[in-house]
Amino acid sequence: MSAATPLHPTDAAGARLLTAPIIRTQFAAARAMGKRAKDAAESLGLSEGAAVAAHAGEHDYPLKALPLQGSWLALLQALEACGPLMALTRNEGVVHEKTGVYTKVSATGPVGIALGEHIDLRLFFAQWHAGFAVTELASDPARAPARSLQFFNAQGRAVHKVFVREATDLAAFDAVVQRFAQPSAGYVFGAAPEPEPVRPDADIDADGLRAAWAAMQDTHEFFALTKKFGVERQQSFRLVEGQFAWRAAPQAVSRLLDEAAVDGLPIMVFVGSGGCIQIHTGPVRNIQPMNTPSAQWINVLDEGFNLHLRTDMVAHVWVVEKPTADGIVTSVEVFDHAGELMAMFFGARKPGKPELQGWRDLVSGLPRVQELAHAA
Numbered sequence: 001m002s003a004a005t006p007l008h009p010t011d012a013a014g015a016r017l018l019t020a021p022i023i024r025t026q027f028a029a030a031r032a033m034g035k036r037a038k039d040a041a042e043s044l045g046l047s048e049g050a051a052v053a054a055h056a057g058e059h060d061y062p063l064k065a066l067p068l069q070g071s072w073l074a075l076l077q078a079l080e081a082c083g084p085l086m087a088l089t090r091n092e093g094v095v096h097e098k099t100g101v102y103t104k105v106s107a108t109g110p111v112g113i114a115l116g117e118h119i120d121l122r123l124f125f126a127q128w129h130a131g132f133a134v135t136e137l138a139s140d141p142a143r144a145p146a147r148s149l150q151f152f153n154a155q156g157r158a159v160h161k162v163f164v165r166e167a168t169d170l171a172a173f174d175a176v177v178q179r180f181a182q183p184s185a186g187y188v189f190g191a192a193p194e195p196e197p198v199r200p201d202a203d204i205d206a207d208g209l210r211a212a213w214a215a216m217q218d219t220h221e222f223f224a225l226t227k228k229f230g231v232e233r234q235q236s237f238r239l240v241e242g243q244f245a246w247r248a249a250p251q252a253v254s255r256l257l258d259e260a261a262v263d264g265l266p267i268m269v270f271v272g273s274g275g276c277i278q279i280h281t282g283p284v285r286n287i288q289p290m291n292t293p294s295a296q297w298i299n300v301l302d303e304g305f306n307l308h309l310r311t312d313m314v315a316h317v318w319v320v321e322k323p324t325a326d327g328i329v330t331s332v333e334v335f336d337h338a339g340e341l342m343a344m345f346f347g348a349r350k351p352g353k354p355e356l357q358g359w360r361d362l363v364s365g366l367p368r369v370q371e372l373a374h375a376a
Contacts, residue, residue, distance in 0.1 A: 049156025062137040075131070092342075248318065248332065265358050269300075
């Protein structure tokens with residue numbers, strides 16, 4: 001992309017009026033004001049992916065982006081040689097950060113998995129449209145630049161990011177970047193498709209859904225169950241409410257983390273971006289709320305694991321039970337006001353082992369909302 005080339009007109013409303021130099025100038029100003037990269041991009045009417053793409057090529061701005069090209073699977077497998085890295089997966093309301101080594105990365109078709117001791121991912125490569133090696137100068141010249149690999153879907157939404165840490169082997173990281181660099185990739189991004197409408201409850205075979213739910217032998221059968229009955233996730237909870245699902249109060253999220261920390265209870269925390277689900281398994285210790293003029297957060301600030309969850313975005317919390325061959329598995333699932341899944345919490349468990357009684361006790365004590373609502 002040349003310095004004067006306007007972005008693709010479908011990147012965002014008005015994006016055709018923004019040339020790369022204008023984007024770089026305005027993005028740098030927004031970042032200097034303290035905005036996160038995503039927020040800085042959106043303040044320009046752009047997706048984050050489109051803003052990063054505008055920083056490809058030669059220029060003197062703080063952020064520089066080198067386009068990459070997959071196979072994305074091979075790229076992630078190559079990261080093992082780099083040693084510890086920080087994996088980041090986020091959605092609109094939650095950021096999940098884990099530090100560790102990318103090991104045991106494999107795929108079957110477009111679906112991949114990473115099963116390292118600390119980096120635990122489910123990867124949906126059909127959603128991975130673009131990748132960049134990104135370097136951004138710190139506002140303090142004494143600090144080293146932030147270096148990362150950033151991957152985006154076709155709408156410019158970040159699906160996964162990988163950040164250099166102090167213990168990273170920089171020579172190995174540079175070798176990965178050089179191996180997958182493709183300066184001429186020319187990535188462009190389009191508008192998000194309209195979401196599929198949710199079918200009316202009356203059109204769903206609720207009796208069949210409940211019977212199939214009761215017959216589940218593995219939590220992974222749930223996705224196929226929703227497809228079979230054509231039911232949206234929260235809609236399925238409503239239709240089995242009182243039998244397999246119960247509403248919890250929004251404050252249940254903070255209470256869950258606080259009580260897990262006090263009890264030293266190992267939990268699992270799932271956060272998805274659409275192209276990746278990132279998982280933490282283990283205890284949580286340092287739980288810190290934080291309020292700003294524009295947002296309220298609950299944070300986990302542990303060595304090797306950070307979680308940042310916007311409590312002001314929490315609209316619905318569900319306690320959900322799924323039958324398995326090992327007994328009932330209980331999740332706490334958190335949704336925002338748009339109906340998007342923000343995070344899921346489970347008790348730590350291995351296949352073949354029953355759920356921890358401590359987890360069941362914790363969940364049973366969460367504040368619940370005594371409300372049954374079956375929308376027409």
